[in-house]
Amino acid sequence: MVRACGISKYFGGVRALDNVSLNLFPAEIVGIVGDNGAGKSTFVKVLSGIHQPDQGTLWLSDCKVHHLTPRRAREAGIQTVYQQLL
Numbered sequence: 364m365v366r367a368c369g370i371s372k373y374f375g376g377v378r379a380l381d382n383v384s385l386n387l388f389p390a391e392i393v394g395i396v397g398d399n400g401a402g403k404s405t406f407v408k409v410l411s412g413i414h415q416p417d418q419g420t421l422w423l424s425d426c427k428v429h430h431l432t433p434r435r436a437r438e439a440g441i442q443t444v445y446q447q448l449l
Contacts, residue, residue: 370419372405379405411443412436
């Protein structure tokens with residue numbers, strides 16, 4: 364299971380994510396949708412270890428993660444699938 368609790372991310376003075384929480388369960392396939400600029404890509408990058416959250420907590424299998432790396436995210440089964448395959 365993956366839990367994101369109260370995730371916030373800032374880029375300079377711009378708030379990209381504000382207190383986002385989500386629970387993901389094994390074998391679950393999830394789509395994240397929203398308007399342009401809503402923070403979807405930023406949230407996925409936090410979940411996949413590309414960006415670190417400025418606030419909030421990430422949990423993988425009931426273990427609190429202090430610094431999620433892309434490698435650790437992949438090992439936990441978190442992978443980004445892009446709309447256009449390269």
